[in-house]
Amino acid sequence: MNIAAPASPDLFTRAGASYDGGTFKTQLLKWVGSKQRQAPAIIKHFPTNFGTYLEPFLGSGGILGALSPRRAIAGDTFAPLVQIWQALATEPTTLKKWYAERHALISAHGKEQAYASVLERYNRSPNGADLLFLCRACYGGVVRFRKADGCMSTPCGPHTPIAPESFSKRVDAWAERTRGTRFIHADFRETMNRARRGDLVYCDPPYADSQAILYGAQDFSLGDLFEAVAACKKRGVFVALSIDGSKYSGAKLCNLPVPDGLFEREYFIEIGRSMLKRFQMDGRTLEAHGVADRLLLTY
Numbered sequence: 005m006n007i008a009a010p011a012s013p014d015l016f017t018r019a020g021a022s023y024d025g026g027t028f029k030t031q032l033l034k035w036v037g038s039k040q041r042q043a044p045a046i047i048k049h050f051p052t053n054f055g056t057y058l059e060p061f062l063g064s065g066g067i068l069g070a071l072s073p074r075r076a077i078a079g080d081t082f083a084p085l086v087q088i089w090q091a092l093a094t095e096p097t098t099l100k101k102w103y104a105e106r107h108a109l110i111s112a113h114g115k116e117q118a119y120a121s122v123l124e125r126y127n128r129s130p131n132g133a134d135l136l137f138l139c140r141a142c143y144g145g146v147v148r149f150r151k152a153d154g155c156m157s158t159p160c161g162p163h164t165p166i167a168p169e170s171f172s173k174r175v176d177a178w179a180e181r182t183r184g185t186r187f188i189h190a191d192f193r194e195t196m197n198r199a200r201r202g203d204l205v206y207c208d209p210p211y212a213d214s215q216a217i218l219y220g221a222q223d224f225s226l227g228d229l230f231e232a233v234a235a236c237k238k239r240g241v242f243v244a245l246s247i248d249g250s251k252y253s254g255a256k257l258c259n260l261p262v263p264d265g266l267f268e269r270e271y272f273i274e275i276g277r278s279m280l281k282r283f284q285m286d287g288r289t290l291e292a293h294g295v296a297d298r299l300l301l302t303y
Contacts, residue, residue: 020053020055020056020057020074020204021057021071021073021074022072022073022074022181023070023071023072024072026044026070028072028181030069030177030178031174032064032065032069032092032174032178033064033088033136033139033140033145034139034140034142034144035064035066035147036145036146036147037063037208037210037211038063038064038066038145039067039208039246040067040069040070041066041276042066042273042275043067043070043071044070046206046244046273046299047067047070049269049271049299050204050206050244051204051242051303053202054202054204055200055202055203056198056199056200056203057071057075057076057203057204058076058077058195058196058199058203058205058206059076059077059078059079059195059205059207059208060080060192060193060195060196060205060207061080061192061207062079062080062085062086063080063085063208064145065078065178067206067208068182068185069178069181069182072182073185074184075184076182076184076186077185077188077195078182078186078187078195079187079188079190079191079192079194079195080189081192083130083132084126084130084135086132086189087131087132087135091132092175092178092179092182092187093179093182093183093185093186096175096176096179099136099175100168100171100175102132102133103136103137103140103168103171104168104171104172106122106136106137107137107167107168108168109121115141115160115164115165116160119141119142119160122138122141123156126156127155138156138158140165140166140171141160141165142158142159142160142161143158143159143160143161143162144161146158192207192229192232193228196232196233196236196241197232199241201239201240202240202241202242203241203242204242204243205241205242205243205244206244206245206246207233207243207245207246209224209229209245209246209247211247211248226260226261227261230261230263233245233266233302234263234266236302237266242301242302242303243301243302244300244301244302245299245300245301246297246298246299247260247297248298249272249273249295249296249297249298262300266302267301268301268302268303269300270298270299270301271298271299271301272296272297272298272299273296273298273299274296275296275297
């Protein structure tokens, strides 16, 4: 496989999307691994023409929001997360209400206690309303779970969660940019199986090298993903895949079992310093922990 040169900036206009060249930077959810900051570097390698856009590992939807496709299907296996996205699509006022009600607990009880009470309730009965507040208030958006009991274990972050008024504006902006998107609770294979010739699939799965503590990563199979990519390619679907590249500021190149001939081009996309590693190191220096993803393309 050849490592291709960067695409020309004049390819930023995409048929099938309302992409603005990367000026949209507003986050709806705080989420570790979000590719919203890297959206311009990734999207410039997308096909200039495509039909439906599909994103089978939705997470915080960083690429979806930046691309603003006219027609899209976005899926995830994490049911509480999908509840948030489906509320955005069908009841954005409900999404605003969820956040405002939980944010009000900060004034009543203080940030730490408010976070603890919402976390305890979420762990008793996982749901999108509580997760919405938790992901905006937890440390760095690192939504992690204990393997022993499946409970979310991320502590409260040092920052002050944004005010409900500011969050409401973000909801409005995201509702507009995703109005052509159908959000589904589905395994990545089911989502990718919906793609047809000329459609575009962008995959941003958990890092195989380092994200075993994050939601859903324990059940993720890289081999199954490669099989789904191969099936899409055979049907004439464009597939772009972000996956482990290099870590430790380039000192470690992640060696993954990428099938020969599956991808036609490869790029390296600078991600910056790992928020997950920052969390694990409890604030110690990250000078040696720069990360670059591989972006693999079947076209």
